[in-house]
Structures are given as C-alpha cells and as structure tokens.
Amino acid sequence: MKNSLRATFKRGSMAGVATAGAAALLLTGCGAAPTASSTATPTASDYTGCIVSDSGGFDDQSFNQSSYEGLKKAEKDLGIKTNEAESKTNNDFEPNLRAMVTAGCDLTVTVGFLLGDATKAQATANPDSHFAIIDFGYETPISNVKPIIYDTAQAAFLAGYLAAGTTKTGTVATFGGIKIPTVTIFMDGYADGVKYYNEKKGTDVKVLGWDKAKQDGSFTGDFEKQDKGKQFTQNFLDQGADIVMPVAGPVGKGAGAALKEAKAAGKDVKLIWVDSDGFLTAPDYKDIMLSSVMKQMGEAVETVIKQDKDGQFSNAPYVGTLANDGVQLAPFHDLDAQVPAELKSELDQIKKDIADGKLKVESAASPKA
Amino acid sequence: MSENNEPRHAAGPDPDRIPATQPPKSLAPDPDANLETPAEDDAAYVTSLDTAGGAHQPSAVPVSAQSGSLPGAPEEESLLRKIFTGNGIVTILAVLLALILGGLLIALTDEVVGTTSTYLFARPTDFLAAVWSAATGSYVALFQGAVFNPRGVGAAGQFAPLMETLTIATPLITAGLGVALAFRAGLFNIGAQGQIIMAGILASWVGFALDLPMGLHLLLVLLAGVVGGAVWGGIVGVLKARTGAHEVIVTIMFNYIALYLLRYLLDTDLFQRPGESTPISPVLDASAVYPLLFGSQYRLHLGFLLAIAATVFVSWLLNRSTLGFEFRAVGANPKAALTAGINVSRATILVMTIAGGLAGLAGVAQVAGTEKVLTDGVAATYGFDAITVALLGRSSPWGTFAAGLLFGAFRAGAVQMQIQTGTPIDIVLVVQSLIVLFIAAPPLIRAIFGLNPRKKKAAPAGKSQKAVATGGAA
Numbered sequence: 074m075k076n077s078l079r080a081t082f083k084r085g086s087m088a089g090v091a092t093a094g095a096a097a098l099l100l101t102g103c104g105a106a107p108t109a110s111s112t113a114t115p116t117a118s119d120y121t122g123c124i125v126s127d128s129g130g131f132d133d134q135s136f137n138q139s140s141y142e143g144l145k146k147a148e149k150d151l152g153i154k155t156n157e158a159e160s161k162t163n164n165d166f167e168p169n170l171r172a173m174v175t176a177g178c179d180l181t182v183t184v185g186f187l188l189g190d191a192t193k194a195q196a197t198a199n200p201d202s203h204f205a206i207i208d209f210g211y212e213t214p215i216s217n218v219k220p221i222i223y224d225t226a227q228a229a230f231l232a233g234y235l236a237a238g239t240t241k242t243g244t245v246a247t248f249g250g251i252k253i254p255t256v257t258i259f260m261d262g263y264a265d266g267v268k269y270y271n272e273k274k275g276t277d278v279k280v281l282g283w284d285k286a287k288q289d290g291s292f293t294g295d296f297e298k299q300d301k302g303k304q305f306t307q308n309f310l311d312q313g314a315d316i317v318m319p320v321a322g323p324v325g326k327g328a329g330a331a332l333k334e335a336k337a338a339g340k341d342v343k344l345i346w347v348d349s350d351g352f353l354t355a356p357d358y359k360d361i362m363l364s365s366v367m368k369q370m371g372e373a374v375e376t377v378i379k380q381d382k383d384g385q386f387s388n389a390p391y392v393g394t395l396a397n398d399g400v401q402l403a404p405f406h407d408l409d410a411q412v413p414a415e416l417k418s419e420l421d422q423i424k425k426d427i428a429d430g431k432l433k434v435e436s437a438a439s440p441k442a
Numbered sequence: 443m444s445e446n447n448e449p450r451h452a453a454g455p456d457p458d459r460i461p462a463t464q465p466p467k468s469l470a471p472d473p474d475a476n477l478e479t480p481a482e483d484d485a486a487y488v489t490s491l492d493t494a495g496g497a498h499q500p501s502a503v504p505v506s507a508q509s510g511s512l513p514g515a516p517e518e519e520s521l522l523r524k525i526f527t528g529n530g531i532v533t534i535l536a537v538l539l540a541l542i543l544g545g546l547l548i549a550l551t552d553e554v555v556g557t558t559s560t561y562l563f564a565r566p567t568d569f570l571a572a573v574w575s576a577a578t579g580s581y582v583a584l585f586q587g588a589v590f591n592p593r594g595v596g597a598a599g600q601f602a603p604l605m606e607t608l609t610i611a612t613p614l615i616t617a618g619l620g621v622a623l624a625f626r627a628g629l630f631n632i633g634a635q636g637q638i639i640m641a642g643i644l645a646s647w648v649g650f651a652l653d654l655p656m657g658l659h660l661l662l663v664l665l666a667g668v669v670g671g672a673v674w675g676g677i678v679g680v681l682k683a684r685t686g687a688h689e690v691i692v693t694i695m696f697n698y699i700a701l702y703l704l705r706y707l708l709d710t711d712l713f714q715r716p717g718e719s720t721p722i723s724p725v726l727d728a729s730a731v732y733p734l735l736f737g738s739q740y741r742l743h744l745g746f747l748l749a750i751a752a753t754v755f756v757s758w759l760l761n762r763s764t765l766g767f768e769f770r771a772v773g774a775n776p777k778a779a780l781t782a783g784i785n786v787s788r789a790t791i792l793v794m795t796i797a798g799g800l801a802g803l804a805g806v807a808q809v810a811g812t813e814k815v816l817t818d819g820v821a822a823t824y825g826f827d828a829i830t831v832a833l834l835g836r837s838s839p840w841g842t843f844a845a846g847l848l849f850g851a852f853r854a855g856a857v858q859m860q861i862q863t864g865t866p867i868d869i870v871l872v873v874q875s876l877i878v879l880f881i882a883a884p885p886l887i888r889a890i891f892g893l894n895p896r897k898k899k900a901a902p903a904g905k906s907q908k909a910v911a912t913g914g915a916a
Contacts, residue, residue: 128819156861157860157861157864158857158860158861158867159860159866159867161822161823161867161871162819162822162823163813163817163819163820163822164610164808164812164813164822164853165853165857167741167812168606168854168857169857169861172587172857172858172861173861176861176862186720186722187722187817187819189720189722190722190725190814190815209720212717212718251705251721251818252709252721253719253720253721254719254720294702294705437719438719
C-alpha cells in the first residue's frame with residue numbers, strides 16, 4: 074500500500090502538468106490587484122426578472138436566445154436582478170419554474186408552448202408572481218400570465234412577395250424544422266405573399282416545400298441537424314428554386330451552406346433568414362442574405378419587464394404585428410442593389426396596407442386576438 | 443481483447459470439438475464462482491472466459507461487464523488491499539475525482555475567478571478564495587437542490603429536494619434495470635428510449651381517451667405502458683433470435699421509428715389536444731395518474747414504489763430464478779449455453795421483452811407521474827441515460843438502483859446549481875460524464891490513486907490454471 078502510493082507521487086508526469094499550469098498562470102496573472110472600493114457594485118433595483126428556456130437552450134439562435142437577450146438587456150438598462158434556468162428536457166420545466174418562484178422572481182418569462190401547462194400550474198399556485206410566456210396564448214386567459222405572441226404571417230407575407238419579385242427561375246422554396254404553428258405561420262405567410270404577387274402581376278411563381286391549403290410540406294424533423302437542411306436545399310435547387318427560406322433555427326445554416334456551394338458553382342441564389350436579422354446573426358451567409366423575417370422578441374421581453382417593474386402588468390396578450398414593429402422584414406443590406414426600387418415601394422405599400430388592416434393576412438396558426 | 447485472443451486461438455484445439463470433448467464447465471452448478479470474473483487486471487482470464495479459450499468470438503458484452511459484483515483481488519492479497527481495490531472504493535474515488543475536476547471546471551467558467559486571475563501574483567488570496575467559493579458554492583447548491591435545503595420552509599420544505607431527487611430517479615431506475623437485465627444476457631439494449639416512447643404513447647392514450655373508474659383506469663394505463671414497452675423490446679428479441687439481426691442496430695432504428703411515430707401521432711386528431719394546433723396531447727384524467735406519495739407539495743408519486751418493486755423483481759429474477767440463470771448463462775457464452783440445453787432463442791426473446799417492459803414502466807412514470815401529457819419530449823433523454831445508469835450500477839439490480847438515485851440527485855441539484863450560482867447546466871452534465879468515464883476505466887482510477895495491485899511473478903502460471911479450471915479450452 075505505502076509502496077504503491079509513494080510510487081504515484083514519484084511520477085514525473087504530474088510534475089510536468091503542474092509546471093505547464095504554473096507557466097500558463099505566470100503569463101496571465103501579472104496584472105495589478107484592484108483597490109478594495111472598486112469591488113462594490115452600484116446599488117441595483119430589488120426587482121428580479123427570470124427566464125426558463127425550453128429544451129433548445131439559450132444558444133438556440135431562435136426564440137430562447139432572443140428572449141434571453143431581452144432579459145439581459147433589461148438587466149443592463151433597468152438595473153434589475155436576473156435568474157436564468159435552462160431546461161435540458163421537458164422534465165425540467167416544472168422544477169425550474171418552482172425554483173424560480175422560490176428564488177423570489179417578480180416576473181418569470183417562459184419560452185414556448187411546451188411550457189404552457191407548467192406555467193399555468195405555477196401561475197395558479199402562486200397568484201402573486203407574474204409570468205410571461207413566449208409564442209403561446211391560453212384559450213382562457215390566466216390573470217397573472219401575459220402571453221407574448223406574434224402574427225408572424227404578416228412579415229412572412231412581405232418576404233414571400235419579395236422572393237416572388239426577385240426570383241430569376243420563377244420558383245422559390247421554404248422548409249420547416251418541426252410542423253408546429255410557430256413554424257407553419259412563417260410558411261403560410263410566405264406562400265400567401267407569393268400568391269399575392271402572382272395575382273397582381275399575372276405571373277406563375279411556384280412555392281416548393283409548403284402547401285397552404287393542405288397545411289403540409291417539407292420538415293427536417295428537428296431544429297438540430299444542419300446536414301438535413303443542406304440536403305433539403307440541394308433538392309430544392311435541383312427542382313429549380315433559387316430563393317430558400319428555412320424556418321428551422323440552426324438548421325437554416327445547412328440551407329446557407331448549400332446555397333453558398335451553389336453560388337460558388339455560378340448559380341444566382343439567395344437566402345431568407347427567420348427570427349432575427351440573419352445578416353447580423355449568421356454573418357457567414359452575408360453575401361446571399363436577401364432579407365430576414367424578424368420577430369422582435371428581445372424588445373417585447375424588455376417592454377413587458379419594464380411595465381411590470383413600473384407596476385403596469387396586465388395579462389392582455391402582447392401581439393407582435395407589422396403595425397407595432399413586433400414583426401418586421403429586415404433590411405436588404407449587401408443585396409440592396411438587387412431589389413428593384415419599384416418592388417421596394419410596393420413592399421412599403423403592402424406593409425402599410427397590412428398595418429392599416431386593408432390587407433388581411435390569414436394563417437391557421439395566427440394568434441386569435 | 444483481440445490481441446490476447448490471437449495466440450490463444452492458435453494454441454487452442456479445433457473449435458468445433460470443444461463442446462463435444464469438453465463440457466462447458468462455466469455452467470457448473472455454482473454460477474457465482476464461474477460467471478463472475480475478476481476485474482480487468484486479469485485480462486487474459488477474462489478473455490478466456492469470454493471466448494471459451496478463443497474457441498469462438500467474444501460475446502458483444504464482455505463477461506466482466508455483465509457480472510453484478512466483481513470479487514476482490516486474488517486470495518494472497520491482504521484484506522486492506524481487497525477493500526481498496528474492490529469496486530466500491532473505485533466507484534467512490536471515481537465520483538470524488540469527477541467532482542474535483544468538475545469543481546475546477548466550474549471555477550474556470552466563473553467570472554470572479556477570471557477577474558481575480560488577472561492579478562494572481564499581486565494578491566493570490568483573491569484568486570484562491572474565488573476558486574474555492576465558486577466550486578464549493580456550486581456543490582453546496584447542488585446538495586441543497588438534491589438532498590436537503592436548510593433554507594426550506596419547515597421540515598417539509600427542507601426535504602423537498604430529496605423528494606425531487608427520488609422523483610427524477612424513478613424513470614432512470616426502471617429504464618436502467620431494463621438495460622442492465624439485457625446486459626446480463628449479453629445484449630446491448632440501446633432501445634430503452636424507443637421503448638419508453640411506445641409505452642408513453644399507449645399509456646397516455648388509455649389515460650386521456652378512456653373514461654374508467656378510479657383504480658381500474660390507472661391499472662390499465664400501467665398495463666398499456668408495460669405492454670407497449672415489452673412488445674417494442676420483444677420484437678427486437680425476436681429479430682435477434684430468429685434472424686440474427688444485431689440488437690444494437692435494431693434498437694437504434696426502433697428508437698427512430700418510435701420517435702417519428704410519436705411526432706406523427708401528435709399531429710393527428712387522435713392525440714392532439716382539442717382546439718389547439720400544437721403537438722401536445724390532452725392532460726391525462728385524474729383517475730389515470732399515479733397518486734402522490736406525500737401530498738401535493740412534492741412530485742413524488744407511486745411510480746417510485748413500483749421502481750423499488752421492479753428492482754426487487756429483477757434481483758430475484760437474476761439471482762434466484764431458473765430463467766435468470768439461463769439469461770446469465772446465455773450472456774456468459776451463448777454457444778455453451780446452447781450445448782447445456784438452454785433455449786437461447788427463447789431466452790433472448792424473453793429478456794428483451796422483460797427489459798422492454800421495465801423501460802415501459804419508465805414511460806408510464808413519465809406520462810402518469812410527472813408530465814401528465816404526451817409530447818415529443820416524453821422520453822427526455824432517459825433511454826440513453828439508462829445505459830449510463832446500468833453501466834454505473836455494474837448491471838446489478840441494486841447497483842442500478844443506486845446509480846439511478848445518484849443521477850436523479852445530479853439532475854435535481856442541477857436546477858438549484860443553475861439558479862443559485864449561475865453555473866451552466868452543461869457543467870453538471872460534464873461532471874456526470876466524467877464520473878462515467880472514470881468508472882468505466884477503473885485502471886485509470888487505480889493508477890491515479892496508486893491502488894494498482896503489484897505485479898506478481900507467478901501470475902502467468904496462475905492465469906492459465908484458472909482459465910482451465912473455468913472451462914477455458916487452452
């Protein structure tokens with residue numbers, strides 16, 4: 074026993090590791106110590122805003138991330154305290170929410186319809202705590218839960234019109250991650266935008282990947298496998314499409330990769346991003362990024378927190394529309410020159426018409442407000 | 443393995459003759475003495491048992507991984523050494539080492555540690571204090587979230603974390619038992635995930651679609667779930683036994699079939715919640731869910747008692763029943779088992795059916811215990827965690843039970859750890875993975891802690907003797 078222990082301590086390899094570690098520290102640890110006063114943080118508000126993700130996590134490049142960024146922005150701007158809990162599986166929802174209530178959260182933001190039941194249960198059990206749920210509305214409103222929902226079809230309609238007006242081949246495409254309302258609403262609006270263009274201009278631009286009447290189309294099956302997004306996009310390209318709108322979070326990068334390859338091979342192809350401005354959040358595909366259908370979740374989260382902090386909480390749903398800039402079509406950035414001025418003014422007019430209610434965009438997945 | 447195997451194979455007699463000339467002694471009446479093998483320090487011996495002295499291909503699951511408890515070091519060693527080289531101490535050291543490494547990781551990702559490290563040499567105490575407080579703070583939160591929270595309201599609040607741990611452990615234990623049982627019969631059951639899903643589909647449908655009286659309803663939900671899992675597992679057993687299809691490939695594919703079937707069903711009127719277009723089922727009737735064990739302040743439900751019952755059952759099945767003996771015999775060496783008159787096909791089908799049923803119990807715990815609805819995340823990652831739990835429990839029923847509790851504690855504590863200290867939940871998963879890594883590599887732990895048995899000069903002779911004594915053909 075003793076012998077073997079001694080043998081371990083004698084080993085040189087550990088000493089080598091220790092030396093390397095010390096050397097690394099030596100290089101980085103030479104700064105001056107701060108004075109004691111600088112460690113005190115400025116007095117912050119007692120208000121605590123919290124967030125619970127769904128299984129996508131806060132780095133999903135989609136609604137979890139945008140909502141999280143909204144909370145972080147509120148932390149900076151309003152000086153509130155924050156708590157965050159990432160759910161790895163559906164089983165984590167209830168414990169995470171319970172822990173948030175126990176931790177004394179004034180308002181807890183829950184992300185996604187999967188948290189609908191858990192949020193309802195905790196809200197009913199804790200009537201003094203406030204909640205806000207992203208992308209989900211209850212049939213019967215709950216007094217302390219504010220739904221934050223989006224009429225995404227409005228902005229997607231613009232994207233469809235833009236795609237139909239920009240395509241060279243007369244065929245555009247879209248595909249989704251999983252067939253859920255928050256995904257299909259993009260595809261409905263997109264298909265309707267193309268249809269509207271066809272009606273106005275007498276053209277016959279085709280949409281691949283989504284049939285609005287049948288409510289069925291192409292789905293990769295999850296929000297993770299980028300190679301599937303690439304396959305789908307290559308298929309669409311083979312069928313003659315030149316503009317693709319992936320509604321699948323990170324899977325959209327697969328579409329971007331396929332389009333980049335096609336562009337390198339001399340094809341004139343374009344990408345339409347969703348959720349955030351892809352020009353900024355997916356800069357790898359800047360040169361093919363036509364536009365993005367944006368849901369301004371961060372702003373909504375910050376607004377709801379600010380209202381609650383000021384004692385103005387209400388359970389009336391926040392519905393993001395073109396009228397309140399909750400949903401938007403992103404700028405064209407580098408591809409601005411490829412969009413004709415006439416098309417731009419038409420888009421502006423359509424946006425105005427939708428905002429004024431002159432033009433109705435309908436989707437089975439639209440929030441019923 | 444194969445390296446050790448080569449010369450032995452060359453030296454061994456004609457494989458075809460083995461069954462005839464040498465009755466497989468590994469199936470002698472005392473199974474404990476022969477089916478269980480010493481730990482990996484005796485690789486040649488293990489190989490000889492796996493392959494009957496090189497006569498045939500090793501079983502997919504090494505015999506050493508199938509046995510429930512491994513005996514200590516050879517007899518001539520002292521008692522103290524036996525204790526220290528035994529598996530218990532290795533497991534504990536593996537957990538300890540993983541916790542230390544995890545603590546360092548937590549410290550590395552901590553902001554305060556980052557800031558203080560920039561002036562390490564001006565005031566090293568700051569840095570060390572930050573490292574210490576980051577690591578200990580996280581672990582204290584982990585403990586408070588998993589076992590006992592002193593800040594809880596009353597005794598009920600203080601023990602709430604423990605109840606949460608038991609709740610999360612429930613599906614891990616039952617699914618883990620399913621995997622462990624299959625391991626013991628030499629089958630890699632990767633299909634617990636699919637079996638949980640099939641159980642969840644059937645159990646939830648019975649739960650929300652049928653209108654039955656209290657008691658009977660839950661019983662039917664339970665039955666539907668167990669049958670769903672058992673059928674899904676049993677098909678794999680049949681395919682393996684009748685066609686020789688490899689169970690790993692079949693179970694993985696069956697996982698996909700189950701998942702996409704679930705996604706499809708959640709998009710149909712049969713399963714979708716009326717009035718909603720989201721893929722989520724209606725909530726199960728109150729008569730169809732497990733009663734809570736200690737009132738509504740905890741989530742702990744009847745499923746936990748069933749998990750204990752399942753552990754007792756598997757323990758009895760493996761150690762006391764003829765069927766369990768057949769399973770272990772098939773696991774140790776299918777060809778030898780066949781020669782000894784055991785119906786290998788029947789054992790394969792039965793073990794996969796029972797394993798599926800156990801995983802099905804986990805599916806019921808999900809839909810009738812905690813979730814109360816069916817979503818496409820109904821199985822969470824339990825089916826895959828179950829493999830880890832079974833390995834960690836060395837495929838023994840009570841070992842699996844304990845491993846399930848440990849993993850349940852990690853999951854429950856991760857919530858507090860995340861909220862109290864802001865430690866990313868991924869770090870908790872890293873610590874879990876480190877534990878498994880270290881437990882899967884006992885020699886590594888022994889080397890790190892200096893517990894390797896001294897090399898004995900007489901070892902080669904002893905090994906070959908042992909191999910002969912246990913039915914090796916060498």
